[in-house]
Amino acid sequence: MIKLSMHDAEDLCTQVLAKSGYSTAHIAAISDVLMQAQIDNCQSHGLYRLLNCVTSMQKATVSADATPEIEHISQAILKVNAHNAMVPLTLQSCIPLLAEKAKDQGIALLAINNCVHTTALWYEIELLTQQGLVGIACTSNHAWVVPEGGNRPLFGTNPMAFGWPRPNNQAPFIFDFSTTAMARGDIELHRKEGKLLPDGCGVDADGTPSNDPATILTTGAMKTFGSHKGSALAAMIELLAGPLIGDVLSMESQKKDAGAGGSPLGGEFILAISPEVLLGGAMQAYLENAEQLFDGYAIQHVRLPSSRRYAARAKNLESGSIEMHASVYQDLMAYLQSE
Amino acid sequence: MIKLSMHDAEDLCTQVLAKSGYSTAHIAAISDVLMQAQIDNCQSHGLYRLLNCVTSMQKATVSADATPEIEHISQAILKVNAHNAMVPLTLQSCIPLLAEKAKDQGIALLAINNCVHTTALWYEIELLTQQGLVGIACTSNHAWVVPEGGNRPLFGTNPMAFGWPRPNNQAPFIFDFSTTAMARGDIELHRKEGKLLPDGCGVDADGTPSNDPATILTTGAMKTFGSHKGSALAAMIELLAGPLIGDVLSMESQKKDAGAGGSPLGGEFILAISPEVLLGGAMQAYLENAEQLFDGYAIQHVRLPSSRRYAARAKNLESGSIEMHASVYQDLMAYLQSE
Numbered sequence: 269m270i271k272l273s274m275h276d277a278e279d280l281c282t283q284v285l286a287k288s289g290y291s292t293a294h295i296a297a298i299s300d301v302l303m304q305a306q307i308d309n310c311q312s313h314g315l316y317r318l319l320n321c322v323t324s325m326q327k328a329t330v331s332a333d334a335t336p337e338i339e340h341i342s343q344a345i346l347k348v349n350a351h352n353a354m355v356p357l358t359l360q361s362c363i364p365l366l367a368e369k370a371k372d373q374g375i376a377l378l379a380i381n382n383c384v385h386t387t388a389l390w391y392e393i394e395l396l397t398q399q400g401l402v403g404i405a406c407t408s409n410h411a412w413v414v415p416e417g418g419n420r421p422l423f424g425t426n427p428m429a430f431g432w433p434r435p436n437n438q439a440p441f442i443f444d445f446s447t448t449a450m451a452r453g454d455i456e457l458h459r460k461e462g463k464l465l466p467d468g469c470g471v472d473a474d475g476t477p478s479n480d481p482a483t484i485l486t487t488g489a490m491k492t493f494g495s496h497k498g499s500a501l502a503a504m505i506e507l508l509a510g511p512l513i514g515d516v517l518s519m520e521s522q523k524k525d526a527g528a529g530g531s532p533l534g535g536e537f538i539l540a541i542s543p544e545v546l547l548g549g550a551m552q553a554y555l556e557n558a559e560q561l562f563d564g565y566a567i568q569h570v571r572l573p574s575s576r577r578y579a580a581r582a583k584n585l586e587s588g589s590i591e592m593h594a595s596v597y598q599d600l601m602a603y604l605q606s607e
Numbered sequence: 608m609i610k611l612s613m614h615d616a617e618d619l620c621t622q623v624l625a626k627s628g629y630s631t632a633h634i635a636a637i638s639d640v641l642m643q644a645q646i647d648n649c650q651s652h653g654l655y656r657l658l659n660c661v662t663s664m665q666k667a668t669v670s671a672d673a674t675p676e677i678e679h680i681s682q683a684i685l686k687v688n689a690h691n692a693m694v695p696l697t698l699q700s701c702i703p704l705l706a707e708k709a710k711d712q713g714i715a716l717l718a719i720n721n722c723v724h725t726t727a728l729w730y731e732i733e734l735l736t737q738q739g740l741v742g743i744a745c746t747s748n749h750a751w752v753v754p755e756g757g758n759r760p761l762f763g764t765n766p767m768a769f770g771w772p773r774p775n776n777q778a779p780f781i782f783d784f785s786t787t788a789m790a791r792g793d794i795e796l797h798r799k800e801g802k803l804l805p806d807g808c809g810v811d812a813d814g815t816p817s818n819d820p821a822t823i824l825t826t827g828a829m830k831t832f833g834s835h836k837g838s839a840l841a842a843m844i845e846l847l848a849g850p851l852i853g854d855v856l857s858m859e860s861q862k863k864d865a866g867a868g869g870s871p872l873g874g875e876f877i878l879a880i881s882p883e884v885l886l887g888g889a890m891q892a893y894l895e896n897a898e899q900l901f902d903g904y905a906i907q908h909v910r911l912p913s914s915r916r917y918a919a920r921a922k923n924l925e926s927g928s929i930e931m932h933a934s935v936y937q938d939l940m941a942y943l944q945s946e
Contacts, residue, residue: 497782
């Protein structure tokens, strides 16, 4: 691992994205999202993703400079066409508008079309909890995952995130997970290292359970977490972030890519709910009441989701620096020094 | 198993609920929900639940005749106080109002307080899909389930259901599952039969995995499905169906019951989304597009969730009769013949 000052890390983001051709507005937005992940020590969702940003631009699957096109469908729905751009600029422009609608009507939906989901979902969820809102977000990607009991990929890795604002300046309760049994990146890592996978990660082309990462990533398919229940959730996410909002299923996103290997292009579904509208003057009391749930974790020494991220954030913000894999840093420097 | 005509089964519902003291309006609503489950051959959620209705009334934990009190919070939110009654009457009165709001604003929330959730969640979800709406519902109950890695019950069995309307008069895509590894009723059945459970169903008081149903149901706790991801979902449901809508956590519902053994009293969260508002004239095309997902199940011979229910429904509606466990029928007849 190497250590970089915040300033140098931000500079690195800017330089890589600028060389790659992204517009100033997109550079600022993408950098912010990736820096947040890096500060939280999410190595797989931080500056490492700059490499995807470069590749997607080289393969011409992503827009360098599209402006999000916003349509107010109703008092509770915002629909945004990201025009094939990375999603952060859309989030920066539209999450405040979503929050406004949620604070007005109590519930609101942001439907994003034709976006590349650059990184983790907790970024947008945290923008909502900062406004005192509850958030739920999900997105699909490429069809890599088999429905429980099947043998062909049908679902994306279909992550889902949820956030709950906690009173008294505590960090929000946030979880953000993919609906797969193991992250695709981790399966790839096993393949690189020539290691077999634990049971339950995927199947071969016949639908037989497989422990071989290469089989699962090529002729076979990944499995969802939680058997038929996880599989059902993955299907729900396909529908919410796809056809419901006028966007593609993971199998369609893959067809559109046509083997180019670009980042998956599709929809994102983001829901915001206002405890204040629902509860009025009783809000504070109910938020305090909800703390009993989190106290329940603490009493039995169970870590809350995101607590490792928050600890890393506190440490990195104090030191004014982030840590990243030396190999990722070298790859990024090599790109900057290339023709 | 014994066979009853629809008419006799409905009569049985009416007689049991009437003898138990429920008002005419509640009898009609509860009977409809339980008959639907029985027609779909859901033995654990059909007429079997009449026994709970009787017990809850005997223990005076449920209201016999409360009228749902409806509050229009905003153009997208309906809040209803069920006043400690069984939920079916609230559903019958309020799902049409929820659908109206969803068709107007594109998204709407029905927050139900102080209700007893009598049976499965797919009933209300199907009322929404019948109106061409997408639905999501969840509810919590008593704290019987441990957060992943812990040793004390904190969550309810926290079911969640999702529904998607399919074009061309096809039955909707609906799933409805508890967030536990095994249904509580099935664990009870193992205890009765003196059988050990498979791995992963629960823990003892130290948090050590246990296969003993008695331990799990008394000093230990049930486990969620899907490890820490299922555990996170269970926490989300606690918050959505509890404090967010001004209602209790599962641990509070249990305290309120104070060992009376009544049905859990709490909140229900029901979301409705209108594909028509989101998609306008393109709706039909996107609904057709979504069919590729279900075709993907069919190609690999994977059964869609609810397909067994739909098959049972078709068979029972054709024969004009339902089947139920003889022992349940005998218990209900014994109650009717008692003083």
